Amino acid sequence: MADSEPGIGKKILSFFINESTEPTQVKPVSETPAEQAKSVPAATVPNVAGTANVDRKFVEHFVDLLEKANLPGPDYFEFKQALQSMDSLELGEEKKFQAAWASFKAMGGIKDNSILTTSANQYLSILGKDRESFLKDVDRAIKERVGSLTDEVKKLEENNTAYAQEIANLQKKIDDNKNRLGQISGEVAEQSSKLNANRQSFEITYQSFVEQINSDLTKINQYLK
Template sequence: MANLGKKILSAFVEVNDDKKPETEKQPSNKEGLPKTEPVPTVSSTTANTSYTTTANSSKFKEYFEKLFREANLPGPDYFEYSKMLEAMQAVPDEQVRFITAFAGLSVQGLDKQKLMSTAAQYLQLLETDAQNFHNTVDAALQEKVVEKKRQMEEKEKRIQQLTQEISALQNDLLNTQAEIKENEAKIEANTGGYKLESEAMKNRITRDIEKIKNYIQ
């Protein structure tokens, strides 16, 4: 199941896988048609509207052509009938095309009941394939969009927190710078005052010593 999920998801976006893919034979369902594979589509990193409506149009046509061809049962059925209708597009009358195509295949054993039943099987094949397609889309959206959005929101919150922390640190820096200047000014003022008073005291003591020598015998 894990390998199948990775295979489905890889139809939309790049998925790293150390193991090389192995070719697997498609199992048949109860109607005799093979189980469908996820629809291949463009990577989410390069998808855009114009690309989807042009280049992908041919890609999806080839995909469904391959899907029907691999599901084709032995003998003539709706698949051969639809291909014959396509080949007769030059015939303007639609009823003539439908009748003529049926007549051409009826000689090979195709009857109306088989034509209708196999058409219904191909329709069921499309419905099953569409379900696989939507499951793949949901998985891709969850991993490549929803999860990425959640990660982006977390990073945005972290950026806001860091911005607030940076702002607080800048305010602390400005306050510290102002405090440093204030302290430097106080220290310089005190140092100057200390030196002046110290010199004055030394000069006073020196004068007193000289006076003591002279005045006291």
């Protein structure tokens, strides 16, 4: 492979996101003629299918995961690369798949498409396991950060019931606890919003990868018989 040819990670990236999207331009406050706008990568990027904007950090996470899991020898990703090379040709989708399959088979004397379906399913399995692990971490984080605050709310409310019976001498404690409850309400909303937003961003990116691979699997099974 020539040094100028992109690595497998770069190739995998191009399979799932549209790299042609221009990054956000940020101009300095005091700009002189010699100064140029700085390019800052956008936080989200459109997927190849154009169906969703996916989180860049999760795109990079999944690409790194798939790059490390890349199986030796020609498999789904090498076929995907061959398929991508057909984009410049004026061919219908079926013809593109068939032409890419012919090119792929020439790599190593491959006779049937089982190597494609098997390897693609292995990558789906890797993505699925990573998702399970991520969601467990999110649930654990929510329980640790939000659950403890919820428990504190319950305890303070119970204490307030007891303090109310003592009236005057406990009034200050009740007021102090009410102030803390107001703070906790803001903390719960903030933590929940951040964690759920992160979960949603992960899910959108995950679904984008899975849909792309499943779409290819459907077409492989449809066209490469």
